[in-house]
Structures are given as structure tokens and as C-alpha cells.
Amino acid sequence: LDVNDNAPKFEKTLASFRVTENALNGTAIFRANATDADEGDNAKVTYSLVTDTKDFHVDKTSGVLTVSNTLDRERQDLYELRIRATDGGGKGPDNPPLYSEAVVRISIDDINDNAPKFSLPNYSVKIREDLPNGTVVAMVTAADPDLGPEGEVVYSLEDTDSDGTFKIDRLSGTIRTTKSLDFEERQVHSLIVYASDRGNPSMSSEATVTVNVVDVNENMYAPQFSDFVLAGKVKENQPVGSFVMQVNATDQDPPGGDNNVEYSIRGGDGIGIFSIDNQGNIKTLAVLDIETKSHYWITVFAQDHGVVPLFSSVEVYIEVL
The missing domain is CATH 2.60.40.60 (Cadherins)
Structure with a gap:
């Protein structure tokens, strides 16, 4: 056994x-x-x-x-x-x-069974229209967990609607401008970025990049008065709100915020005695008395509505009758 x-x-x-x-x-x-x-x-x-x-x-x-x-x-x-x-x-x-x-x-x-994967499916950036050529506007990243060439990622850009305004670095995914941007010409650029591995056959994925162009003030001209000193008259004992005179400043910029002028009183002994509206109409804020004061000086500013506003000023002499 x-x-x-x-x-x-x-x-x-x-x-x-x-x-x-x-x-x-x-x-x-x-x-x-x-x-x-x-x-x-x-x-x-x-x-x-x-x-x-x-x-x-x-x-x-x-x-x-x-x-x-x-x-x-x-x-x-x-x-x-x-x-x-x-x-x-x-x-x-x-x-x-x-x-x-x-x-x-x-x-x-390992086999090449993974396509590169972007960290975000959609990218959105805002850039100023006055950036110089070659400025970096975005950086996209994609990772591929495969080994060797199958895990090496290269980038390419489909820029069909932007006429080559942007380019991408194949290795880093850095997107740069190649041309000047102009908000008035185009406000949004839509790009498609591809990430491909070096496998054979290659695998790839895509992401969208939306570039929003931000308008930058192209304000070239400040509002200009017709003279350095202007003069007006008003009778005494008139009610508050009585019309004194109208001043006018013109702006040579194209129609829009850059040539839209507003007025203000910022100096002189007439501050608090007179007001001005955005049509340049100067009116009284008090009942005037020639025996008390026979004339006033005010400094009137004209300022446009540009992103970076421009302005000029004029001295206004107002005589009380």
C-alpha cells in the first residue's frame, strides 16, 4: 500500500x-x-x-x-x-x-491601443488685437499612456477659417500668432488641434480652440474745441437752469465710442454755479447777482469714450449782465 x-x-x-x-x-x-x-x-x-x-x-x-x-x-x-x-x-x-x-x-x-488624450476637450482664450506676431495665445497638452513611439505626441493645427493666422509647435503644443489681428475685421477664430502619436498606424484625437479677439482702443484723436478761450453772457436774476451758452468739441475718430464726447466742468471760480450737459449746454445752478460778482471763469473738459479716453479743455469766460 x-x-x-x-x-x-x-x-x-x-x-x-x-x-x-x-x-x-x-x-x-x-x-x-x-x-x-x-x-x-x-x-x-x-x-x-x-x-x-x-x-x-x-x-x-x-x-x-x-x-x-x-x-x-x-x-x-x-x-x-x-x-x-x-x-x-x-x-x-x-x-x-x-x-x-x-x-x-x-x-x-504594449501595443498602440490608446489615442492621445487632451487635458481639455475645448479651449477658449481671449487675446488683445494689438499683440505682436509670434505671441503665444494658448498651449494645449495631450498625453498618451502607450510606450515608446506609440506614446509620443505631436500636434497639428487645422486653421482653415483663419487663413494661417495661427501656427502650433509640433512638440510643445504652443499656439502662436503669425499675423496681426484686427477686432474690426474678425472677433472670433475657431481652430481644431490634432494630437497624434507616432505609432504605425498612428492614433489621434482632436480638441477645439476658440480665440476671442479683444478690441483695443484705437483712439487717435482727442476732442478739440474751436479756440483756447470761449466767452458767454447771462443776465442776472435769471431762474436756476437758465441757458448761458453752448460749447462744442469735435472728435476726428470714426463713429463709435472713440468719437462720442461728454463734457464736464472741472475748474474755475464758477464750479457749483454752472452746469454742463453732454450736448455742451452750460446752464446756471444759482441765481446770479452782478453786484456780488460780475463774471466767472470755468474750465470745461471734453472727453471721448475710448477704452483709453482722450480729452482736451477750454477756458470759458462768463459775463453777468
Whole structure:
């Protein structure tokens, strides 16, 4: 009668293999082979996978290790699997079967199964229209987890609607201007950026870049009065709000905020005595008395509505009659 005094013995206790991450389910990697020197049931060997994984399976009878799930190197690139060979001997808890183990190390080889991925699907930037050529307006980034050339990213730009106004650095993803921008000509540029890897075949993805051009004041001319000093008259004892005179400043800028003029009184001994509206009409804020004061000086400013406003001033002499 045979005594179960021999554990199964593996032909190799350590083995290493490589498999590509696109290996199909059922792909055979390795056939474990263990023998037992005992006889009968004590020599019958069954195999099992000790390591907890759904990605590989070992056939309990043949010892063939196969792929049993979709592999992904980016998820896991190395497996160390413990395969156990157990004999059929042993009866009861006090006399368990004997076993031994072997280690199979499996490295997962990369394939180009990932397209570069942008950090944002859409980019939006605002830039001033007066930026010089070559100014950086945006930087896009995309990452590819593949290895080697399959993970190297290069960028390209589809600029069909902007007539080559922008260019992109192939390696850094930096977008620059190549021409002068003009808000009056175009306010928005829509670009499509592609990120491609160097795999064969290459994989790519895209992102949109919206460039909003911001108007910059092109205010060339300040409002101008017809003279350096203007004069007006008003009778005494007139009610508050009585009309005194009208001043006028003209602005040579094109129609718009840059040539829209507003007036204010900012100096002279007539401050608080007179008001001015945006049509340049000067009116009284008090009842005047020639015996108290026979004339006033006020400094009138004319200012346009440019982003950077321009202005000029005139001295106004007002005589009380």
C-alpha cells in the first residue's frame, strides 16, 4: 500500500513569458508540468491558480495557463502568478493532500491601443488685437499612456477659417500668432488641434480652440474745441437752469465710442454755479447777482469714450449782465 509521502514536483519552479496586451481570450501562455513519485491517486496531479486574478486561468487537468480576460498594459503590465500542483492523496483533515508551487512571471507588451488624450476637450482664450506676431495665445497638452513611439505626441493645427493666422509647435503644443489681428475685421477664430502619436498606424484625437479677439482702443484723436478761450453772457436774476451758452468739441475718430464726447466742468471760480450737459449746454445752478460778482471763469473738459479716453479743455469766460 502506497503512502502519500511525495509532493508533486514541478519541472520548472520559475518561468518568465511575454504576451502582447491584445492577446485573445484562450491564448495559451505556458503548460505547467508537475510529477508525483507516489502511485495511484497519490500521484494524480491537479493544477490551480493561487494568485487572485481574472486575467488568467489554469486548466486543472492539463496545467495549461491561458488568457481569460482582456489585457491592458496601461492597467497592469506585470503579473506574478503562483500555480499550485496538488496530488490526490491524503484522507481527512489530519492527512491533507500534498502540493508544491511554481511562479510564472508574465510581462505585458504594449501595443498602440490608446489615442492621445487632451487635458481639455475645448479651449477658449481671449487675446488683445494689438499683440505682436509670434505671441503665444494658448498651449494645449495631450498625453498618451502607450510606450515608446506609440506614446509620443505631436500636434497639428487645422486653421482653415483663419487663413494661417495661427501656427502650433509640433512638440510643445504652443499656439502662436503669425499675423496681426484686427477686432474690426474678425472677433472670433475657431481652430481644431490634432494630437497624434507616432505609432504605425498612428492614433489621434482632436480638441477645439476658440480665440476671442479683444478690441483695443484705437483712439487717435482727442476732442478739440474751436479756440483756447470761449466767452458767454447771462443776465442776472435769471431762474436756476437758465441757458448761458453752448460749447462744442469735435472728435476726428470714426463713429463709435472713440468719437462720442461728454463734457464736464472741472475748474474755475464758477464750479457749483454752472452746469454742463453732454450736448455742451452750460446752464446756471444759482441765481446770479452782478453786484456780488460780475463774471466767472470755468474750465470745461471734453472727453471721448475710448477704452483709453482722450480729452482736451477750454477756458470759458462768463459775463453777468
